[in-house]
Amino acid sequence: MPKISIILSTYNRAHLIGRAVESVLEQSFFDWELIIADDFSTDNTEETCWQWQARYPDKIIYIPG
Numbered sequence: 001m002p003k004i005s006i007i008l009s010t011y012n013r014a015h016l017i018g019r020a021v022e023s024v025l026e027q028s029f030f031d032w033e034l035i036i037a038d039d040f041s042t043d044n045t046e047e048t049c050w051q052w053q054a055r056y057p058d059k060i061i062y063i064p065g
Contacts, residue, residue: 002031002032002033003031003032004029004031004032004033005032005033005035006024006032006033006034006035007035007037008020008021008034008035008036008037009037009038009039010036010037010038010039010041010045010049011038011039011040011041011045012041012042012043012045013041013043013045014041014043014044014045014047014048017036017045017048017049017052018048018052021034021036021052021060025056032059033059033060033061034056034059034060034061035061035063036049036052036053036060036061036062036063037063037065038062038063038064038065039065040065041065046064049062049064050062
């Protein structure tokens with residue numbers, strides 16, 4: 001179990017999700033998990049989040065709305 005859980009809520013922010021995830025990935029502390037909670041976005045946020053989770057399955061958890 002990771003020491004830190006980062007919770008990122010999102011709604012229609014496909015164009016910004018990558019920036020937020022990259023910010024977390026660049027941190028010097030590595031014992032974390034990122035939980036992205038989507039509030040029923042109507043843009044392509046869901047697809048973008050699934051792509052990030054596929055790249056980092058041990059670090060990123062995506063919860064669709």
